[in-house]
Amino acid sequence: MISAFFGDRFGYSPNISGFTPGRVNLIGEHTDYNGGLVLPAAIPLGISLAVGLREDDQIRVSSALYEHIYVGRIGDKAQSHWADYVIGTIHKANNLGLLSTGADIAIQSDLPSGAGLSSSAALTVGLLKLCRDLGSHPMSELEIAKQAQTIENEFIGVPCGIMDQMAVALSPPGQALSLDTFTLDFKLIEIPGNVHMAVIHSGIYRQLSEGRYKVRKEECDIIKKRLGRQDICRMTDTEYSNLSDLPATIQNRARHCWSEHRRTKSASLALKSNDMKLFGSLMTESHQSMRDDFEITLPEIDKLTEDAVKFGAYGARMTGGGFGGCMVACVDETILDEWKSRVLKQHPNAFYVC
Ligand code: ADP
């Protein structure tokens, strides 16, 4: 299907195509740039990409979301345009020696963009993998994830951590990726078959580049500077009490990093031992910490997660960078349909994603 779409848009057959899933973060929010643990899992939705090689340095990008074809060149700077991620990735692929020309790229996606489900990482990781697979240049999935992160950090200017790229590059469907973002050690944990990690979009959209994400990162930088360590999620009780002369807001941000890291550790153990009650209550606590200490939720999403639990989920939390996007809830398969319809009835702007 993606090859046919590529043919329609560019008039020839692509050299390579593939599908990359999005991911949902089950727990561990804003810990990935603070040296803490995260627990994302791949979802069935994702992005299909097809690439055709060119002989010049042009980059043409066509997304099924838009009618027109965007035309850029290797070396172009970001233009605050939806095609920036692709331009940045083809530029990077040339720098890494995976490509030595421009390319035509077609994109089809069933992943809502800007919803905290890593459409940007699916694009950059997926495209880098295809560029690698086109040639004979070996590159591990881990290296691809790291390079994809630099595209977002340096080319786009979003100071995101490594979680999205690692999750998209490494986690197979049906398993969660317990990732230590400081050491990059990871292990896969099976998600029990009797529960569903339901993703519901709040109907509120946001963009990471908007700035509020950046502000949280800068607040964490103050804590890093004070403690002289990057992995502030692992600060000791004594280090936490040494922050007492900083503004209350900064202390609250520190408490979220500290507690979220510990919750994520407990949640990985709970998932492993199939204790979904405990897993769910840790998700709900995570939401409360994002609401009260990190202050990245919105009243509508607070209500959505409260109703999710009221109607029978083991637990629920906003997922992603914040200020909109999706909720993830851990729901027993036996009540899923009824739960879904009750939640959606209360929240007419929300919609079920997967
Ligand atoms: P998230 O990664 O949470 O979905 P981001 O703001 O990080 O949100 O990335 C969204 C960006 O990724 C969009 O603004 C756009 O540039 C790009 N993108 C995602 N999906 C598509 C698509 N189907 N076609 C074109 N660009 C896309």
Ligand code: MG
């Ligand atoms: Mg993103």
